[in-house]
Amino acid sequence: HSKIANIRKDTLHKLTTYLAKNHSQIVIEDLNVSGMIANHKLAKAVADMGFYEFRRQLEYKCELYGSELITVDRWFPSSKTCSRCGTVKESLFLSERVFNCEHCNFSCDRDLNAALNLAMAVSSTVTACGLDNADVARLKQE
Template structure:
């Protein structure tokens, strides 16, 4: 997966990042990054290797060789996932000044038997970990939005909040203003707006425009 960075837009804008199972990361800009799903790709091969190894005598040479091969496949799966996450997080960190992301309860999500495998395969925890140190490395800022913030249920256009929104509804439609948008993009825009609000509060500024001006002054743009 090739992800290029743009020096002209570096550190000049806010962005919200919504994480999900259908798409690993959806940005408020409309950009979508899919997870590599490396475990799913090799799941059948791994299961067969483990099944065959159960019939080998423990401690034998064949058993030890099989264990080594299984460990290598596990490492390959992890490396493919991590490489994809590195490219995505590097792109986001290099190209945006402030990144808003939800404080997901990953351990709680993994308790869901139906979704735990897919969630683990996406690597939500690793993506956030990489963003935390790469934003420091590239001079951007990571804003963690409270996990109870209703980013999916809130209309990013008028701010009206829905009482419920099922997972099957992939298009967000506001009953109040009629605004329609992809569900994940709508959530990402809300995360961006909340990141802007929290940043302005933390900096003691009166607006996001003031924050942008200060960022441009630091970069020597003005």
């Protein structure tokens, strides 16, 4: 157990250091982790991720390396909003892994669509997933 814990800690430190050193702005979502843990199908995977520690390390490392950490409100509908036309879906089930917009027929991976929306929400040049404005524009055209 300690070996696995040390591997997770090392990976977390390396990832947060890389992000803070190499990006001037990092955008993350303020997630309802306790609500996600209440879902018995997600609980183990979410608990193993260490979201709080990831955010804590990002906060102090961004300050240390001069990066800006932007936290988007948990109620922002990043997954439900079409990144091409801006239409917001009434509901989107967790089982729907591909976002399909009925308004403009845009289809995209659900998580990529959310990342594109977060990038546009704060008008940032770089997001936590490493996309810049040129990447966002290119992906929206695909």
